[in-house]
Amino acid sequence: MPTASSSADSNWDDLLQQGTGPVQESFLDLVSKTRHYVGYSPDVVWGNLQTAEYAEAMLRLVVDFHGIPDDIQAGVTARTARAQFIGREGRTYHVLLGEQALLTNIGGPEVMRGQLRRLTEALSLPGLTLGIVPARARLLVYPGDGFAIFDDHRVEVEGFRGGETITDSDRLAVFRKAFDRLQPSAVYGTAARDLIETALSGT
Structure with missing residues (x-):
């Protein structure tokens, strides 16, 4: 799950103990201040494009796993609010999803169908470049965790x-390099839509 910790704020683990709401509100604040974003999500749908139903199912797993206060609706409200910034005020987003993100069963077939339909709609959103790395694509870098780079x-x-916040310039460069090596393996536009629709037909 994406986090919003920094040296200036309460860290992710402390916020999480208060419930999903504080974590998601803090992350929403970070998103609102970000002008240029790149990110990689290998096995779940990127948070900014999650439907309310998908986000609720995801956060239910978080609450159950960590045994934290059940304030899921507050978390869902804050997480789905991120979408409002796509296409606004010159913000840019370049997001890579692993094909597995289309297949990982979060919430059951009905939730997944709604989420996959949302992804097909998102392909035409202004300011968003959405690529999908096919499961059989040749990779130019070894697989790793999902990550997000802000400005x-x-x-x-x-x-x-848990979550880790990295601001050291040398370590930042490692993640930018990883994104740059993942990106050539991704497909976009019609090819990405075909992968989504194939996953949708299988739900």
Whole structure:
């Protein structure tokens, strides 16, 4: 799950103990201040494009796994609010999804059908470049965790262990290099739509 920790804010683990709402509100604030974003999500749908139903199912898994307060609706409201910034005020987003993100069953068939339809609509959103890395694509870098780069000066890395915020320039460069090597393996436009529709037909 994406995080919003920094040296200036409460860290992700502290916020998470308060519930999903504080984490998602903090992340929403970060998104609102970001002008240029690149990110890679190998196995789940990017948070800014999640439907309310998909986000609710995702956050239910987080609450159950971590045993935190059940404030899922607050978390869903903040997470889905991120979408409002796509295409606004010159913001740009370049997002890569692994094909597995189209197939990972979050919430069951009905939730997945709604989410996949949302992705087909998102292909034409202004300011958003959405690529999908096919499962059989040849990779130019070894697979790794999902990550997000904000304005080229902050990286958020996600995983079971929690979230990590990276601002060191040398470490930032590693993630930018990883994105640049993942990007040639991705497909866009009609080819991306075909992958989404194939996944949709299988739900």
